[in-house]
Amino acid sequence: GQQLNQSPQSMFIQEGEDVSMNCTSSSIFNTWLWYKQDPGEGPVLLIALYKAGELTSNGRLTAQFGITRKDSFLNISASIPSDVGIYFCAGHWDDKIIFGKGTRLHILP
Amino acid sequence: DTGVSQNPRHKITKRGQNVTFRCDPISEHNRLYWYRQTLGQGPEFLTYFQNEAQLEKSRLLSDRFSAERPKGSFSTLEIQRTEQGDSAMYLCASSHEGNQPQHFGDGTRLSIL
Numbered sequence: 753g754q755q756l757n758q759s760p761q762s763m764f765i766q767e768g769e770d771v772s773m774n775c776t777s778s779s780i781f782n783t784w785l786w787y788k789q790d791p792g793e794g795p796v797l798l799i800a801l802y803k804a805g806e807l808t809s810n811g812r813l814t815a816q817f818g819i820t821r822k823d824s825f826l827n828i829s830a831s832i833p834s835d836v837g838i839y840f841c842a843g844h845w846d847d848k849i850i851f852g853k854g855t856r857l858h859i860l861p
Numbered sequence: 862d863t864g865v866s867q868n869p870r871h872k873i874t875k876r877g878q879n880v881t882f883r884c885d886p887i888s889e890h891n892r893l894y895w896y897r898q899t900l901g902q903g904p905e906f907l908t909y910f911q912n913e914a915q916l917e918k919s920r921l922l923s924d925r926f927s928a929e930r931p932k933g934s935f936s937t938l939e940i941q942r943t944e945q946g947d948s949a950m951y952l953c954a955s956s957h958e959g960n961q962p963q964h965f966g967d968g969t970r971l972s973i974l
Contacts, residue, residue, distance in 0.1 A: 756903075783960050794865070794952050794965035795904065802960075840903050844960050847917065848894070851903025 754779045754845050758852035766860050771828040773839060773855040781843030781850075784817050784824040789838045789854070798839075799826070833859055863887060865966035867953050873972045874943060881939045882969045886955030893936050894963055895928055896952040897921065904952050904965075910936060911958065940971075948973045 758775045765771060775784075783802055787795035799810050801817035801824060808815055814827045828835055838854040866885040874880055886893045891912050896904035907926070908918045912933035922928075925944075930936040940947055950970050954963035 783962075785962055787965075792967070792970075794867075794954075794967045797962050797964060800962045842903070847892075848906040848909065849904075849954075849963055851905070853901070853903050 754781075754843065754850045756841055756843060756850055756852035758839075758841055758855050760855060761853070762856040762858065764858045764860055765831055767831060767833060769831055771831055771835070771857060772825060773857075774823065774825040775841030775852050776823045777843060778822070779843075779845070780821040781845055782821070783844035784815075785842040785844065785849065786813075786815050786824070786826045787840045787842060787851075789840060791837075795840055828857075831857075831859055835859065865953055865955050865964055867951075867966035867969050869969055870967065871970045871972070873974065875974050876943055876945060878943055879939065879941045880943060880971060881937055882951055882953075882971075883935060883937050884953030884955075884966060885935045886953070887964060888934075889957070890955035890964075891933070891958055892956045892961075892963075893930055894954040894956075895936070895938050896954065896965075898950040898952055898968070899948075907938075907951075943971075943973050945973050947971060 786798045789795045799815040806817045841852045842849045894909040895907040898904040910930040925941045950968040952968045954965045956963040
């Protein structure tokens with residue numbers, strides 16, 4: 753079945769640093785989604801990507817839908833403490849969403 | 862608050878008991894999804910509805926699980942004869958029809974004693 757591979761699994765950064773994480777798949781997806789999940793809460797949609805090659809920004813977040821439709825990256829610029837959490841990439845396939853295992857972001861004081 | 866609402870937020874029960882969770886989707890969304898999430902993993906698809914019709918069920922959804930959306934609005938997910946392995950976060954999401962992003966509730970965390 754479809755699988756999404758996210759890397760890195762976890763990141764430790766200093767406040768103010770830029771962050772980059774990515775997601776790859778062996779299958780083509782028509783839509784790529786990036787979600788953030790805080791402890792005890794549900795995933796919150798950050799960015800949705802609909803076209804191969806599309807580059808979309810949402811504040812300090814930028815995401816791109818790879819040309820091959822098998823990969824995507826998410827960048828966070830000038831990280832702040834509230835960026836801490838788990839970031840999931842997800843692909844839309846056959847009316848359902850397939851999630852990666854997440855990248856856990858830690859910000860060092 | 863017009864987001865997806867789930868109740869209860871937490872449920873602790875003994876093995877073998879039945880449990881039922883409720884999800885109220887965003888009102889204008891005709892699609893409703895159930896996912897399960899275990900520690901360290903992303904959410905995994907269980908089933909989804911378009912209006913009141915249940916259109917797909919995952920292999921993860923054993924015979925002990927049943928979901929309903931009787932009037933095409935709220936949905937319930939029931940687990941009968943709960944087992945230790947059922948301990949997880951159960952997430953509900955809703956969306957418009959088509960390739961539209963799904964919006965999630967905060968989940969029901971189930972703990973089996």
